[in-house]
Structures are given as structure tokens and as C-alpha cells.
Amino acid sequence: MRRLADELGIQAPSLYKHFADKESITTAVHVDYLVGQVHALEKALADETNEHPLFRLTKAYRAYAREHEQLYRYVFLLPYPTEHAGDTLKRLRVQWMKAAGDSDLAIAAYALARGMVDMEIHSLYPVNAPPTGAYAEGLAALVHRADVLRRSRAAP
Numbered sequence: 001m002r003r004l005a006d007e008l009g010i011q012a013p014s015l016y017k018h019f020a021d022k023e024s025i026t027t028a029v030h031v032d033y034l035v036g037q038v039h040a041l042e043k044a045l046a047d048e049t050n051e052h053p054l055f056r057l058t059k060a061y062r063a064y065a066r067e068h069e070q071l072y073r074y075v076f077l078l079p080y081p082t083e084h085a086g087d088t089l090k091r092l093r094v095q096w097m098k099a100a101g102d103s104d105l106a107i108a109a110y111a112l113a114r115g116m117v118d119m120e121i122h123s124l125y126p127v128n129a130p131p132t133g134a135y136a137e138g139l140a141a142l143v144h145r146a147d148v149l150r151r152s153r154a155a156p
Contacts, residue, residue, distance in 0.1 A: 027081045029071070030075045031084050033071045034081075034085050034088045034092065035085075035088055036068070037061070037065075037092065038088055041095045043060065045057060053100075054139060054146060057095060057099040058135070061114075062120075062135070066117070072121060096109060101146055102146065105142060116138065
């Protein structure tokens, strides 16, 4: 708590004027991270480029995580704050569904993005294997599957 207060430039007891306890502070930090992530992903989906929505979404997920690496490390050690961030989590699910077009594919795309970012942040890639290559391979397979599903649904 002292380190957080120091970062904010206040005395540790002052934190409790705004938050009931340490858990409410960690929940607020987690929710704030997720809200920022939602905005980054919404921006990526709204960007009308020729790039597949899954590419845009996973790139935005990675960029946001890397930009906020310490928060990423912290929040993913905690349980999801579903009670306090239900709407935000729903918006995240909708974004992945919109990009993938299928719930199973959306889960797979999120898992790939989360796993790849986690490996990158924790330096778990082999020395000669840049994360961008592995990311591209995984995404290419998911995008191909999304396109196959989209075509099969459009067929008469």
C-alpha cells in the first residue's frame, strides 16, 4: 500500500479515504485496466482496413498489454472482477465474437492472444523465435477458419 501511495504522491492512509480496503483497490485497478483494453479493442475494430478483424483485435490486445506491461502482469494474477466489471467483460466478449464470427473461434483467438502476450512478457519464447512470427502463424490459422465458417454460413 505504501508503494502505491508513493506512486500516487499521497500518504498510504489517504488511500482508505477513497477505498474501503486493499481488495477494493485491486479491483479498481483491474477494472480500470479492462476498461482501457475495451477502448483499445473497440478502436481497432472500428478501424476499417483490409486487415481481418481478428488481426486488428489481437494486434491491439498485444499493443495494449505491452504498453501497460506492469498492470498486465498484476491484473492477470488476480481473479477476474466479474461482480464489478460484468458490463466491461461482456463488451470484451462481444468484441472477440464480432471479430471471429463464432463463439468457439472467439475463445480460441482470445486464448491465443492472451497466451502469446503472456509468453512474450515473461520471456518464454526461444531465443531465435520472435513472437511476431508465432503470432502470425496462429492468427493465420484462426483467420482461415473464420473465413471458412463465414463462407459456409453464406452458402445457400
